[in-house]
Amino acid sequence: MNHPKTIVIANQKGGLGKTTVAQNVGYCISQTGRKTLLIDLDTQQNLGKTFNVDTASSVADVLSGNSAEPVQINNSNLYILPAGPNLSVYLAKMVTDVDLLFPLREYVKSLADFSLIIIDTPPTLVGLTLAGFIAADYLLIPVSTSFYSTHGTDDLIQTYVKVKKQLNTGLNLLGFCVSMHDGRTALGNEILDSLRSQFNGKVFSSTISKTVKIEEAQAKGKTVSELYPQAEVSKQYSALTKEILEVLYG
Numbered sequence: 001m002n003h004p005k006t007i008v009i010a011n012q013k014g015g016l017g018k019t020t021v022a023q024n025v026g027y028c029i030s031q032t033g034r035k036t037l038l039i040d041l042d043t044q045q046n047l048g049k050t051f052n053v054d055t056a057s058s059v060a061d062v063l064s065g066n067s068a069e070p071v072q073i074n075n076s077n078l079y080i081l082p083a084g085p086n087l088s089v090y091l092a093k094m095v096t097d098v099d100l101l102f103p104l105r106e107y108v109k110s111l112a113d114f115s116l117i118i119i120d121t122p123p124t125l126v127g128l129t130l131a132g133f134i135a136a137d138y139l140l141i142p143v144s145t146s147f148y149s150t151h152g153t154d155d156l157i158q159t160y161v162k163v164k165k166q167l168n169t170g171l172n173l174l175g176f177c178v179s180m181h182d183g184r185t186a187l188g189n190e191i192l193d194s195l196r197s198q199f200n201g202k203v204f205s206s207t208i209s210k211t212v213k214i215e216e217a218q219a220k221g222k223t224v225s226e227l228y229p230q231a232e233v234s235k236q237y238s239a240l241t242k243e244i245l246e247v248l249y250g
Contacts, residue, residue, distance in 0.1 A: 004037070004114040005248055007174060008136035012156060014123035016142045017179035019046045020214055022120040027223040028241035030078035034115035037070050039108075040083040041132050042122040043091060048082030052221040058084025062107045063100055063131075070111075079114075087128070094127045105135040105168075116248075125159045133163040138248070139173050143195065144180035145188040145207075174247060175199075177240055178207040206240040209233055 009018050022038055030036040040047035041059060048054070053071050059081055061068040070079040094100045108117050119136060121129040133139065139160055143153070164171045176199055182188040196203045209232060217227040225234040 002112055003109050004111055004117045005138070006108050006117040006119065006136045007138045007140050007244075008119040008121060008129075008132040009140045009142060010121045010125075010129055010132065010156070011141055011143065012123055012125045012129075016144050017208070017214075018123075018142050019050065019120050020218070021140070021142050021177060021179050021208075022047060022118050023050055023218075024214075024223050024225060024237045025241050025244065026118045027078055027225055028237055029116055029118075029245065030076055031225075032241075032245065033077065035077050035113060036079065037111065037114045037117045038078070038080045039104075039117060039119045039132075040081065041087075041104075041119055041128045042083055043088040043128070044122070045083040045085070045087075047120045048080060050218050050221065051080055053080055053082050055082060058082050058087065059104070060084035060086040060090055063087075063090045063103050065103060068107070091127050094131075101131045101134055101167075104131045108135050125155065130159075130163065130167075133160070133171060134168045136168070137170055137172065139171060140244070141173075141176045142179035143176050145178060145182065145191040145195070146180070147187065147191070173202060174244065175202045175204050177204050180210050181207040182210050183207070204240055204243045206236055206243055208236050208240065 009022050011018060026036050026038045038047060039059060051073055055071050057068040068081055070081045072079050090100055119132040121132045178192060181192060211233045213228050213231055213233055214224050217224040220227060225237055228234055
């Protein structure tokens with residue numbers, strides 16, 4: 001049985017656009033003809049809310065050992081499995097029941113009809129994020145080029161190394177994507193240069209600009225590429241997606 005390639009998007013810092021990256025990269029990949037699934041592991045449920053998805057099936061069903069049916073979005077190649085209102089219950093249980101870290105891995109392995117799965121995680125390095133690490137083949141780390149955004153990156157990398165060694169030897173670092181960049185400022189460009197120097201070869205060339213168009217699209221239940229296909233940020237997401245696909249498929 002062929003298994004889909006699975007990407008977990010993670011950073012313990014909030015406000016870096018993890019959900020936005022999952023939403024827009026997922027959409028762009030689905031537009032290449034690949035059947036793509038988005039999984040929302042964040043108890044805030046923002047990924048599901050962005051697509052106005054309200055369904056009985058959820059990640060909570062997966063963690064409880066029940067079946068879960070992804071929802072197709074607008075008759076496209078893009079599907080979503082939302083977090084569900086009960087996910088916070090399982091997050092609390094994970095503190096004492098480590099077995100709950102593994103059902104997601106078995107679930108994604110069973111989805112042979114999908115080409116690619118993207119997992120959105122909460123701003124933490126434990127619990128649900130660990131479950132995402134264990135289920136994934138690749139780790140994608142969003143960062144911004146603001147002063148404090150890269151603080152804590154060492155902890156994230158250490159968690160990745162530990163998980164790879166002890167829990168999921170198949171997990172690889174896909175790279176860092178600059179999800180919020182203001183190229184008009186000297187500081188932003190200095191931080192971008194520093195990132196590329198520090199993580200040589202692991203920072204994607206395409207950067208995503210800060211723009212209100214992203215929030216406008218989310219408010220309407222769409223990706224920015226759908227609502228503003230000619231916008232610069234849509235072209236940036238298309239370019240980032242192309243880079244990601246080149247790493248995944250050559």
